[in-house]
Amino acid sequence: MGRAPCCDKANVKKGPWSPEEDEKLKAYIDKYGTGNNWIALPQKIGLKRCGKSCRLRWLNYLRPNIKHGGFSEEEDNIICSLYISIGSRWSIIAAQLPGRTDNDIKNYWNTRLKKKLLGRRKNSNINRLSTSHDPKDANGIEEKSCSPILSDSALERLQLHMQLQNPNLCFYNNISMWPKLLPLQEKMVSSTNPLMQISPPSTQLGQGQKVGIYEQISNLNLDNFLESSVLGNLNNGRNLLDSNIVPRLDGMEQSNEGIQTFPGEIDVGFQPVQEDSIAEFDCFKEIDGSKGNLIWWSNDQLDSKSVSSNSWDSTSLLQSKVIYDDYVQGYSLEC
DNA sequence: AACACGGTCAACCGCTAGTGT
């Protein structure tokens, strides 16, 4: 037994809205409001439309102060930042952009922004994938393509991750991009965190360089880092980059919220140690030539209602694992 | 001029969470 339809589809008009329909809907809502019942609304007005359709039309088009098109560079950066951080939570992203609808942002991302950001990177990534794995096996027999089968979303975010890893742009590899830690913070971080005492061979210091928290992070799993930053942000209500952070590398299983443990991987989590200390964080400038800042968002900057109402926590955990698996699958030497 | 193709965007669809009974 299927679900009952929300409306009588036989008597419901579909397709583009006429100006008359718009006027009816707008006039009614202006006068009476939605009455918190979209299903009943079209009958009251005398519109042969589904309630859902009315709602969508109002929210995406008729609502006051709606902006269409003409996204500013600042808006671009906000969308990019949030997409990298939280993925396709369009409603959350839209909540940060007054006058923009989730539908608008979704369309804008899918049709323009994604291409703008990924387009230039695409070729180099393809090259990397094709050259990093010999298409022929030891016997010279051409293998079936081992190109990673990534979900679109995972691929996009992976590519953006890689974009952030660009040696010329990435803050992991570019010390000048590292956020400035307050002296006290740096001291706290280095004195309390075992990670800071671990200096892998790859982190030999060059002149004028320092090994700090961010370089240590760079030796860890990138996805863990990014996903943990998001999880730390939303699950704990604290922002990795707003607060000070302490990556954890203690080899112990962690079950705390916001701490992810992937099989066979170093356990990486982040603990805020000083919430009122805000590190400067402008390291994502000029990604793909953009002059603006990419912004990492703290929980209080996000609409916590929409976040929580979206069951974000559980899905993000799953999603991050999927992305992580995709990443491993895609770039595994076994491939 | 006619056609093909690709980009854009409004609208629809199906699913899920929340709420009321």
Next chain:
DNA sequence: CACACTAGCGGTTGACCGTGT
């Protein structure tokens, strides 16, 4: 507690339009 119903969300579709051939 179970069920029904609704709002809201993200993915997808299809019409429209501009551009290239």
